Amino acid sequence: MTRDRDRPYHHGDLRPALLRAAVDAIAEVGPAGMSMREVARRAGVSHTAATYHFGDKAGLLTAVAVEGYRLLGDALAAAEQEHQSFLEVGVAYVRFAVTHRPHFDVMFQPALHHADDAELQAAKARTAAMLYGTAEVDDRRRAEGVAAWSLVHGLATLWLNGNLPPQLAGDPEATARVVASHLRLPHR
Amino acid sequence: MTRDRDRPYHHGDLRPALLRAAVDAIAEVGPAGMSMREVARRAGVSHTAATYHFGDKAGLLTAVAVEGYRLLGDALAAAEQEHQSFLEVGVAYVRFAVTHRPHFDVMFQPALHHADDAELQAAKARTAAMLYGTAEVDDRRRAEGVAAWSLVHGLATLWLNGNLPPQLAGDPEATARVVASHLRLPHR
DNA sequence: GTGCAATCTTGCCAGTGGCACGTTAGTCTT
DNA sequence: AAGACTAACGTGCCACTGGCAAGATTGCAC
Structure with missing residues (x-):
């Protein structure tokens, strides 16, 4: 009209x-x-x-989350490919959170989207496999992967919501390297 | 009427x-x-x-967050008092997240509350001081505190939003001990 | 008792998500 | 090329929400 x-x-x-x-x-x-x-x-x-x-609204946010998981997976794969370094994968994780805040925020608030969405589950599974291995991996390696993922994920979220001390809030990637250096991963 | x-x-x-x-x-x-x-x-x-x-609504959520930070601070102080162990403080952190999910969810979504609220800032500062020290602490110790906080915070949030592998999702406290064992904190 | 401030309600408004239904336009069949 | 079909969008409507203004109720100081 x-x-x-x-x-x-x-x-x-x-x-x-x-x-x-x-x-x-x-x-x-x-x-x-x-x-x-x-x-x-x-x-x-x-x-x-x-x-x-x-x-519905949850469907739109689900689509954003799916896109986010795919972008994150790509970023982690690229870092792995380029540096052959597990540390650099962790740094890439933090960098993704900082540079893709909208996606990251949605990805980790499952109350906002349809958790049972097939595409979402597939995208999540792909990213998870890169971080803590598939179902066949042994327990020690899986625990190490979860520890590493927890560390960078915690750092990223604490940075995003302003819970880092001001001395370390300036350069999140540099902080990621310092913090990750305290991880001990004998089977990596 | x-x-x-x-x-x-x-x-x-x-x-x-x-x-x-x-x-x-x-x-x-x-x-x-x-x-x-x-x-x-x-x-x-x-x-x-x-x-x-x-x-307003943000004010109500701010009050929930304040209560949450106080409860968390109390829980961490109690764990520290009882076990004299930094590891047990981390385990208490994860336990709080699991047993006080509503508070925890609100606490770390600053978009939902009034970030400049005086009570909120005070409650946050008290908890932060227990986890990575006050402003006077030296850089190494602060980085270790942030690493430890990142690890347990990341594990807690990943557990809450269902991103842990099923083998480790059953008992979050036990997983916290396993995961925290990969941390190396020479100055603690 | 009387004034006053704190506490709670009613009435109202614009904005939102979702549904039913109507409209438009591309595509496919013959 | 005409018509049928369907995907893609719009309109109108409803219940619900947060917030504001104004009024009602109560406790309390004096």
Whole structure:
């Protein structure tokens, strides 16, 4: 009706556009503050168009989480490939959290998305396998992986929510190297 | 008007009652899903009564976070007092996260509360001092404290959001001991 | 007792998520 | 090329939410 005559009825590439808008909105107001209507406004469509593509708000956040897990997996694989160093994988983990805060925030708040989503589970499993191994790995190695993941994940989250001492909050990657040096991983 | 004739107009102890109701609600629907109106309903008052005591929704969540930081500080101090062991303080940290999930969830989502609240900052500072020392501590010790806090915090959050391998998700406290054994803290 | 401040309620408003239903336009069949 | 089908979007509506303004109730100081 009063819709732009220039803009076509069919957006043509709406789903990724909504995803980008959602990430932008989350960066500004957080995952909880983000609203479907605001995201839709940014993409220039009605809010029900977003519902059509993602089912509901949790569905949209699930899609953001899936994208996040894939990006994180890629970043970790690239670090592993480049440095052949488990430490550098950990540093890459912290770097991802800092540079992809909106994704990271959503990824680790399962109350916000559909935990049983198939794509989400697959993306999570792939990332988890890189960090603490698959089901076949022995107990010692798995415990070491969990210890390493816990360390970098804790550091990343503490940095994100402002719980690090000011002396160490400036350069999170440097802090990651210092902190990771206190880990003892005999089977790595 | 249609209000219960039994219940007095003045509740007499409403603030703590609302806090308890908020914690219960958060336990069921998460911090984001909690609503002022639902909390007020549980306490048997109108939703503006809650606004009166806490200013706004963020104020209520801030109060929950303050209570959480105090409870956590007490729990860590008790563990330190009883076992004289830094490891047991870390185990107590994980135990707190598991047994006080509503508080823990709110505490580490600063987007949900008033970060500049004086009581909150004081409660946070007290807990932080127990974990990585005060401002006067030397750099090595501070880095060790941050490493230890990162490890247990990461383990706790990964457990809470279901990112631990199933082999280690059953007994979080036992996992905390195993994982913490990979930390090397020469100055502790 | 009377004034006053603290506590709680009612009424209202804009914003939100989700549903039912209508509209548009691309695609496929014949 | 005409029509049928369906994917992609919009409109209208509903209950719910947070927050504000204004009023009602009560305890308390004096």
